Amino acid sequence: MYLIKKSEVLNIARELAKDHLVYGPVTDEATGQVLFDSLDDPGKADLGAPIPTIPPKNVVFPQMECIYSYRYDKNSRAVDIRQVNAVKPKALFGLRSCDLEGMRILDRFFLGQEFVDDFYLNNRKKTFIVTNTCIAPFAQCFCVCTDSGPSAKEGFDLNLTELGDEYLVEAGSDRGKALAEKLGLAKADGSYAAKKTAAVDRAMDLFTGFAVENKAWVSRVTNRVTTGFIKEDVWEYIGDQCFECGACTFVCPSCSCFNIEDVNKNDGSTERLRSWDSCSYEGYSKMAGDHNPRKPVEDRRNKRFFCKLSYSQSKKYLRPGCVGCGRCAWVCPGDIGLPNVVTYIRRETTK
């Protein structure tokens, strides 16, 4: 454990910027939105900002990326396939613990199943992660119900916790430790562990003020979703409110469905693009010849909540698929953000 003065904490970002592309939370002056964006000036990172509108998943899993390109010469019949070159190491500075858990879900999914996704690995490897403990929850948060906050437990290189005028800096890896040593940070004595615990406990106490009762029902609903004890009309009620806009999937730190499309360029080459996709779209499962096995919207909606809350998915991710950031409740033009879905299912099961 190390200590750094509040006024100097951005030096960590500045040091990382020497050999990393640094991403961090910044407040957009025009709109007031918090974005997790690449920082030209690491000094602009705003550690006190609320959780960013879009999760940092686009850093490791871009909304649209060219995974490789090819050129096929019809006359000579020569094929030239070009892979995307290695990317510059990235550093994520000021990640919230929910977003870190989201990224760890993506890691287990893309790298830990039967096949390794080479394109994700290429973006993800060498990523340096600095997390930021939430000392107070934000209005839509419920990470305490999904075991993903308010402080990151593992998976970071450095973790920052604001304690008055200074930040406690914990190293979670050898390179995290090396960076702290390089910056010459002061060592924190043993008493700081208790101070951090007190700060985290205080944050968790603040949840009880507004984390309405439904949020404590996540595990119960997981049980219901897994065993299928949910009536069709509950899914229909949820489906009726779905606008099929896909926003919930795009702002979700753990949603990873994608589409692949070949786009022909004017120079005769073709780019194979992969882009975020959403299971709420009608064409999602439509096959050539127009056969679509998954038609009604409620059929597609319950797929998403099955993905977030079922035990079989939890087995793959080693935790629930939902990380409690609350962004889906933020953006949903209907009223079926995940906390509300939990409420609907809970009401049904307690009737």
Next chain:
Amino acid sequence: MADKHECDNGCKIVSIPQVATIEEIKDEIVDVKTFYLNIDDAGVREKFRIRSGQFIMCTVFGAGEFAVSLPPSPENDRFHISVRQVGKVTRALHALQVGDKVGIRGPFGNGFPFEDIKGKNVVYVAGGIGLIPLRSSIVHVLQNRKDFGRIILIYGARSPKDLMYQYNIDEWLKIDGFETYITIDSPAPGWTGETGFVHNLIPKANVPVDNTVAFVCGPPVMFNSVINVLMEQGLSDDCIISTLERHMKCGIGKCQHCAIGRTLVCTDGPVYTYRQIKTLGEQI
């Protein structure tokens, strides 16, 4: 369900397609062509091994990529795919000539059981182009004839000109002990064989029930009526095996387009028993 493969994912083409040459194109039936393919890189070609029931992702350069089942037997069979033109990418494939290049990734999926069904009676029931994925297992089982009990094929199509692999069927009819029943939906001039739907032929074929496994593949309506008859005959739902089709983008369990129930068709399937299919909770 599937037999163990001698190598794990090491010999699969996972991310970047390998270039293959179209060596021969055969017209099968209306809108369906067979493409004989040969992987250009000799090292990759040597290691490329398939199991019956698996599929590949095939890139038509400039158009896109699609999932396609594999009709060749894993033993001594020329590598080929049979494709109906039905969308943008398959239409582009049909426009290609001998000598043109395509891309291949795979093979993916679990595949049909082979070791598990040794010593059993094997019944194949196919409708229309449903014969394409079953061909691989049929040829493989015929190549190991002595390891199996009765081998029965019940195959139906709309009309005589809609019968896939006519040249194979002609051979199969001559094989002693391979019980083949070919039918078309309604009488046609010049047709002297069976008429009517495939499920009506099941009682006629005197399909065995004990120690029997049935492979069923075809359009959803045919599939459901065949299943009903097989179950009436007394076949257990875990002895009925089929292969499912879904919209696929990656083939390696990442894009989630083929999610059905708790499974992904690309990595958990495409071969399922009817017992499994019943629990998936989606249309076939």
